[in-house]
Amino acid sequence: MKIQACANIPAIEGGYPVRQELLDYSRPHLGEGEMKAALEVLKGKWLTMGPAVHAFEERFKRWLGTNHALAVSSGTAALSCATFAAGFGPGDEVITTPMTFVATANAIVYRGAKPVFADIDPRTLCLDPAAIESRLTSKTRGIIVVHFGGQPAEMDAILEIASARNLTVIEDACHAPGAAYRGRAVGTLGDMACFSFHPVKPIATGEGGLIATANEEFARKMALFRNHGIMREPAPANSWEYDVVTAGENYRLSDLHCAIGVVQLERLPESLERRAQIAALYDEAFRELDSVELPCRPAHTKHGWHLYQILLRLERLRVTRKQIFDALRAENLGVNVHYIPVHRHSWYRKEFGSPGGLPHAEGVYERLITLPLFFGITDQDAADVIHAVKKVLQYYRA
Numbered sequence: 001m002k003i004q005a006c007a008n009i010p011a012i013e014g015g016y017p018v019r020q021e022l023l024d025y026s027r028p029h030l031g032e033g034e035m036k037a038a039l040e041v042l043k044g045k046w047l048t049m050g051p052a053v054h055a056f057e058e059r060f061k062r063w064l065g066t067n068h069a070l071a072v073s074s075g076t077a078a079l080s081c082a083t084f085a086a087g088f089g090p091g092d093e094v095i096t097t098p099m100t101f102v103a104t105a106n107a108i109v110y111r112g113a114k115p116v117f118a119d120i121d122p123r124t125l126c127l128d129p130a131a132i133e134s135r136l137t138s139k140t141r142g143i144i145v146v147h148f149g150g151q152p153a154e155m156d157a158i159l160e161i162a163s164a165r166n167l168t169v170i171e172d173a174c175h176a177p178g179a180a181y182r183g184r185a186v187g188t189l190g191d192m193a194c195f196s197f198h199p200v201k202p203i204a205t206g207e208g209g210l211i212a213t214a215n216e217e218f219a220r221k222m223a224l225f226r227n228h229g230i231m232r233e234p235a236p237a238n239s240w241e242y243d244v245v246t247a248g249e250n251y252r253l254s255d256l257h258c259a260i261g262v263v264q265l266e267r268l269p270e271s272l273e274r275r276a277q278i279a280a281l282y283d284e285a286f287r288e289l290d291s292v293e294l295p296c297r298p299a300h301t302k303h304g305w306h307l308y309q310i311l312l313r314l315e316r317l318r319v320t321r322k323q324i325f326d327a328l329r330a331e332n333l334g335v336n337v338h339y340i341p342v343h344r345h346s347w348y349r350k351e352f353g354s355p356g357g358l359p360h361a362e363g364v365y366e367r368l369i370t371l372p373l374f375f376g377i378t379d380q381d382a383a384d385v386i387h388a389v390k391k392v393l394q395y396y397r398a
């Protein structure tokens with residue numbers, strides 16, 4: 001009886017933690033295949049701009065079903081290439097979501113353009129098309145859509161707004177390789193799409209990113225920008241010659257990263273299936289908790305399951321989100337919060353002030369918690385997550 005009673009007490013209140021070791025919210029999953037591929041690169045003569053880069057780009061392009069894929073040094077570099085190719089500049093406004101990693105908005109700022117934050121749909125946590133419409137001005141040049149956590153944004157409505165005004169649409173698909181919207185792959189819906197291969201993302205190469213586009217002109221501009229703006233076409237008279245046609249960056253990705261990427265991409269379907277399976281287990285378990293709300297996943301979308309998030313119903317709890325968060329950490333769950341809305345960061349406040357009109361982003365941020373979800377999660381890990389969340393939320397039920 002005594003042990004039974006203790007088992008219901010959160011570790012932060014003096015009970016036993018559900019887990020002895022921390023379970024991260026995300027972890028890369030690298031195996032023999034990745035090691036072998038990386039070793040082959042080290043034995044060869046190309047460390048960068050070699051055959052592994054070409055192979056990765058070719059495979060990614062075929063897998064996604066698009067015309068051009070350019071590997072770059074990070075998801076941030078991918079976004080920077082895309083905002084460059086789109087031609088955003090001073091005086092332009094680009095609409096995006098505040099509920100994202102700051103790199104999405106920074107890529108607008110790099111071009112001297114102004115990020116304009118539109119509110120999210122509180123059900124999907126993605127940009128709300130009606131909110132985009134309310135932010136349109138004569139200066140609006142583009143939209144950067146984020147498929148948040150892997151949930152595809154409502155693309156038909158967004159593309160309709162964009163095409164009526166000739167706006168460039170960039171998909172920030174860093175959370176969503178393998179996701180789909182009305183049967184079409186995420187990353188093929190806008191004018192350009194950006195992916196990240198950071199260790200927490202579904203494809204992990206250490207650092208890395210990629211831009212996909214069907215547009216030849218955008219692809220050409222981004223290829224230049226990735227490599228110092230160096231142009232070698234038409235073939236120069238002398239083999240040492242080249243011309244610099246824009247002040248580009250060095251955003252190249254190495255062969256080592258790309259060789260790992262080839263293997264990670266091959267394993268993506270299996271990874272996605274596993275993550276979807278765990279997400280379904282979580283959904284089923286948490287549906288019984290009346291102190292939790294789950295984001296809605298519309299039937300016409302296929303989730304990419306980068307993040308699994310719960311929304312607390314704070315009115316049904318007697319403590320704050322911070323206390324629930326700390327209690328879950330004390331159970332050794334590596335919970336996280338994605339994200340502090342971009343407009344709340346000090347630099348954004350200083351430069352752009354408080355935009356206002358973002359009640360859903362603000363409200364959702366106060367209630368969000370990200371739970372562990374990744375390819376290598378075991379059945380026992382998932383059972384621990386469910387156990388710890390139930391224990392903590394039931395204890396603090398109002």
Ligand SMILES: *Cc1c(COP(=O)(O)O)cnc(C)c1O
Pocket residue numbers: 074075076077100101103104146172174175196197198207208209
């Ligand atoms: C991770 C991420 C990025 C940036 O990718 P890096 O590879 O870390 O530079 C951009 N946007 C979103 C939504 C991300 O999650």
